[in-house]
Amino acid sequence: MNAxxxxxxxxxxxxxxxxxxGRLEACLDAGVRLFQYRGKAEATLETARALVERCRAAGALLIVNDDLGLALAAGAHGLHLGQEDAERLDMAEVRRRLGSAVLGLSTHDGDQARRAAALGASYVGAGCTFPTQSKKYVVEIxxxxxxxxxxxxxxxVAAIGGINxxxxxxVRRAGAAMAAVIGAVGHAGDTRAAALRLVDAWNGRA
Incomplete structure (x- = not known):
């Protein structure tokens, strides 16, 4: 795993x-170079490895959500954990096992962001930035x-939640280094076109 x-x-x-x-390929073609595999209960090592291999070939990063074992086995570039995971896990051990790989932690306020960095986070997720259908019962910041x-x-900081x-x-003007999207790409009829519009808007070309 590489940081x-x-x-x-x-x-x-x-x-x-x-x-x-398929969505990965379309997004790579649109210029995206940062991805997270959030397969939840359906996630498989075969898919994770395939995503990592394709990202590595394209010079992109693939981060696995919530599953340290899967991230390590797939050779992913990193792991993302939720705030509740950070509270229940031995984060020193997580950081040790990841080595120099990327570690992302979800946060909802400045205090959590500072604590996440102290725990060894490479970046923090900040949200929910706007109203979203992807997660229920979240607080909009x-x-x-x-x-x-x-x-x-x-x-x-990676802003997440309702970004389109x-x-x-x-979001970029507010200082976020990254804009994490789920539905804006995943629910689009044309994945490549949706990703390209987002990349252009992020880069001020929209």
Missing amino acids: LGPRLAGLYVILGHAGAL GLEGLRRIVEASPVP VENVAA
Whole structure:
């Protein structure tokens, strides 16, 4: 596993299990170079390895969600954990097993972001930035909450939650290094076109 911190920037596409390889290819073609495999109960080592191999060939990063064993077995570039995971796991042991690989932790305020960095996080997720259908019962922090996390965090921040082509530029202006998207790409009829519009908007070309 490799730590590639300087490349923790730009559009960050979160892939579910179904159709993950096809969506990965479409997003790579659109210029995306940062991905997370969030297969949940459906996640398989075969798919994780295939995603990692394709990302490695394309110079992209593949981070696995929630499953340290899967991330290690697949040779992923890193692992992302939720705030509740950080509270129940031995994070020193997680960091030790990951070595120099990327570790992302979800946060909801500046204090959590500072604690995440102290636990060895390479970046923090900040959200829910806008209303979203991807997760129920989440607190919306808005752009102001995102700015506070950016100001407090010693490590790069990935905004997540309700991000789309209309608001992704505002997320970047708020100081986020990354914009994590799920539905804006995963629910699109044309994955490549949706990803390309997001990349262009992030880069100020929309």
